[in-house]
Amino acid sequence: MAGYKLLRRLEIIIHILDAYPYTSKEDLKHKLERDYELQLTNRTLERDFKALETDFSIGLQYDASKNGYVLDKQDRKRIQSFFKYVELVHLGELFKESLEDFELLREKVVLEDSAKFKGIQHIKPLLLAIKKRKAIAFVYENYTHKTLNSYKIFPLQIREYANRWYVIGVPRGEDHIRTFGLDRMQQLQSKEEVHHHLESYETQLQKFHSVVGLNYNAAEKVERVLLAVTLRQFKYLNSLPLHHSQFLAHKREDGRMELSYHVIPNYELKMQLLKMGPEIEILQPSWLRKEIKTSLQDNLKQYKHEK
Structure with missing residues (x-):
């Protein structure tokens, strides 16, 4: 390399x-x-x-x-x-050169606080398992139900989203891929069991290209999402696109820009749209426009009674 x-x-x-x-x-x-x-x-x-x-x-x-x-x-x-790869290499080179003056690095290069994040140590054994098509076993914590469950999976990919790392894999005996957060994994062990037909899951993996984040439902379909955004918001989205399918569809007479996406409208996309508030308007599809409008109205109700 x-x-x-x-x-x-x-x-x-x-x-x-x-x-x-x-x-x-x-x-x-x-x-x-x-x-x-x-x-x-x-x-x-x-x-x-x-x-x-x-x-x-x-x-x-x-x-x-x-x-x-x-x-x-x-x-x-x-x-x-x-x-993205070069960005990680640049950071690694920066840290390598700054080892002799860690205090200067800590004070002058301020990264998002991830001191509490666990799971980075799993990346290397996961990559080795992916390369060799071998299974891994681990104990997984469910934050919602507060339970610990044992899994054996064949890992396919490692993905990063929102400064967190995840492994995509096929649980032993199942036909559908699942996503596991590295920070919730404990007692990870590599196994000798080998899967010889991992290519058959490529179609499922491809669906990640059509979503924002890591959440998709196999029953959902790719749709065209059309936004009208302010010029200020357009500059942000132009420098950091919401999705790789983003392109400028039209410049409106009111000064706003129309941005088009071909995505599966999942939960993460809806949260990103809501975060932009009055800077954007959802034009298509109509069901997504209504859903975002309802969310905004429900949010406004919480401020109905001033204290």
Whole structure:
């Protein structure tokens, strides 16, 4: 896998091509040198292009009519995953360089408090189990019912959402995948039992691409969700999209922007919409518009009687 310096170059190259489609090799080298003080030969640039394709499955398309390169639109999900990976590498490098001055790091780089979060130690054995298709056993705490239950699952993926880590897996003897929070897992053990047909769950895993967060119901379907958002909120959503399917559908005469999504409208999506309050209006589908309206009205009732 790519080293830190190469990762930084690849990240910059993607950013440039994302901002300036159909950039030629000469223009790309010029921007790298002028804006980032990186001097690359044609041979090095070719190796970087090859690394993007080989290590991260991100393709660059050459358009002869425009004499430039453009990112493959089909690779958008991979590009987003790549940026997340690079972000984690950057943080790791930062912490590594700051080990000799931890107090300075603690004071000047303020991260969200996750001191009480448990479960990070499970990531490595889970990744090994995924790689080897082996089962894992653990005791799982149910916060709602205040119970402890034993599970044996075949892990498929590890996912992060809202600064928490989860493992997606198939419980032994079942046909549907389930999500488990790493912070609720205890006494994790790797088992020798191997599952040879994990590919059959790929269709279920793909549904996570159609939701915000990690909650989906197999009976629900993907729908077009259309929002009218204020210009201020649009700037936030443009820099940090609510979902990877987000795109600008229309600029309205009242100054608001219409954003379109193709998602399964789950609980997490509804909570995100409610958090934006008066900055947005749900236009479609009509049932979701009514549901959010009812939630807002119920919320307002709690403030009916001033103290």
